[in-house]
Amino acid sequence: MQKNWVLVLSVWFLCTSYVFSTDKSVKLEVSSASTGLVSPYLISSMSLASEETYHADAGQLFTSIKITSADTLSNHIYLTLEDKTYYFGTLMTDENIDIPPSFIIPLSPSRYFQLRTKKPTTIKIELFYAPRIEIQATVNKNKKELCEKPNTIPSSQWRKGLPDPKLGRVTSEVNHCIIHHSAGNTADTNYTNIIRNIYLLHTESNGWDDIGYNYVVAGNGQIYNGRDPQGAGDEDNIQGAHFCAKNSGTMGICLLGNYEIDTPSTSLIQSVEKLLTWKLYKENLSARDSSIHPQNGSKYLATIGLHKDGCPTLCPGKNTTNLITDVRSNVQDKLDKCANIVSISEPLNSHYLKIYPNPSHGRFFVMSDDKANLTHYELISYKGESFGRVSLAKNGMIRLNAAAGLYTLALWSNNSLIFREKIIIQ
Numbered sequence: 001m002q003k004n005w006v007l008v009l010s011v012w013f014l015c016t017s018y019v020f021s022t023d024k025s026v027k028l029e030v031s032s033a034s035t036g037l038v039s040p041y042l043i044s045s046m047s048l049a050s051e052e053t054y055h056a057d058a059g060q061l062f063t064s065i066k067i068t069s070a071d072t073l074s075n076h077i078y079l080t081l082e083d084k085t086y087y088f089g090t091l092m093t094d095e096n097i098d099i100p101p102s103f104i105i106p107l108s109p110s111r112y113f114q115l116r117t118k119k120p121t122t123i124k125i126e127l128f129y130a131p132r133i134e135i136q137a138t139v140n141k142n143k144k145e146l147c148e149k150p151n152t153i154p155s156s157q158w159r160k161g162l163p164d165p166k167l168g169r170v171t172s173e174v175n176h177c178i179i180h181h182s183a184g185n186t187a188d189t190n191y192t193n194i195i196r197n198i199y200l201l202h203t204e205s206n207g208w209d210d211i212g213y214n215y216v217v218a219g220n221g222q223i224y225n226g227r228d229p230q231g232a233g234d235e236d237n238i239q240g241a242h243f244c245a246k247n248s249g250t251m252g253i254c255l256l257g258n259y260e261i262d263t264p265s266t267s268l269i270q271s272v273e274k275l276l277t278w279k280l281y282k283e284n285l286s287a288r289d290s291s292i293h294p295q296n297g298s299k300y301l302a303t304i305g306l307h308k309d310g311c312p313t314l315c316p317g318k319n320t321t322n323l324i325t326d327v328r329s330n331v332q333d334k335l336d337k338c339a340n341i342v343s344i345s346e347p348l349n350s351h352y353l354k355i356y357p358n359p360s361h362g363r364f365f366v367m368s369d370d371k372a373n374l375t376h377y378e379l380i381s382y383k384g385e386s387f388g389r390v391s392l393a394k395n396g397m398i399r400l401n402a403a404a405g406l407y408t409l410a411l412w413s414n415n416s417l418i419f420r421e422k423i424i425i426q
């Protein structure tokens with residue numbers, strides 16, 4: 001018994017003295033060969049004893065840092081950078097999907113940082129260096145027509161001085177626009193700097209060909225092009241890397257900032273709506289529709305969807321989620337104006353309605369509940385030209401003599417538009 005007490009006391013003494021003994025300077029050993037130049041990507045590892053403070057010297061400047069613990073189930077790591085301490089104490093579920101919580105962009109280039117852990121662990125340290133550049137951006141007032149493409153900053157401009165993206169682009173027909181957030185510091189307005197660091201994270205750390213998103217939208221409303229199309233097609237149809245390996249048929253838009261905590265600015269949301277309006281108009285999609293995403297387990301996914309609708313993540317944050325119904329509604333209003341639909345007196349798609357068969361050869365039925373009280377239909381071409389309103393027969397059958405193609409069928413109850421759906425005439 002006495003021996004045990006001695007042991008306990010010794011362990012207590014050792015542990016306590018350990019806690020108070022504790023400051024270590026560490027010069028990182030990085031894997032890449034030293035060229036005398038500042039490298040855009042350095043990787044290193046370190047073993048941390050518990051409750052010791054490590055003052056680390058990266059040996060060169062870095063503009064962002066990512067920490068990964070070997071013990072991902074229970075890491076308790078404190079990173080101090082520019083007198084600000086970040087704590088990584090939870091599971092990193094977003095790892096390799098998007099932007100991990102332990103990816104930090106300090107406000108100015110740094111060389112030194114501090115680390116401490118509650119439990120002994122080995123960590124991987126990745127350092128990124130994207131020298132700052134200034135872009136003479138035409139501030140995006142977007143005074144263009146409702147459904148025209150808003151102004152964007154080309155990727156060749158913001159990527160200046162960084163390694164080129166890899167070659168090999170794939171295009172796909174977009175049916176879903178997926179909204180993300182960067183989860184970083186919303187107050188940081190060095191937007192070009194942030195996107196440059198995300199580019200290095202995606203290409204160097206994740207090993208992707210290019211930045212994962214098709215577009216990145218900053219808090220001031222400025223829109224940056226994302227993935228470089230490299231001549232394979234339109235940039236909005238280039239398959240990205242942002243939707244947990246289900247990227248086909250999607251266009252990814254990333255909102256810079258952490259919208260689990262903060263609220264997206266009006267300028268940001270307006271730019272996102274303009275981008276979505278242009279894209280949905282181009283693809284003849286409805287902002288309130290949903291359709292099956294072939295890689296999403298036969299589940300319906302909204303045309304304007306959220307990252308978390310298809311993947312295990314909080315992205316794009318609860319404050320973006322709270323706004324999404326309004327975003328869909330505002331985009332649809334603009335689309336309706338572009339398609340010359342002016343009168344909407346009640347929410348679309350609130351009734352049971354089905355068009356069968358679709359596709360058809362121009363002969364099909366409209367089935368509806370009685371409350372819908374349909375009186376007219378209107379065929380609208382892909383370009384938004386209306387063929388006029390026609391009385392709907394009592395039995396709901398429609399015969400059209402239109403050329404083969406994609407149309408919108410609008411259904412009216414007297415002067416109220418109550419339903420709109422894409423139809424295909426073969």
Ligand SMILES: [Zn+2]
Nearest residue numbers: 098180307315
């Ligand atoms: Zn995301």
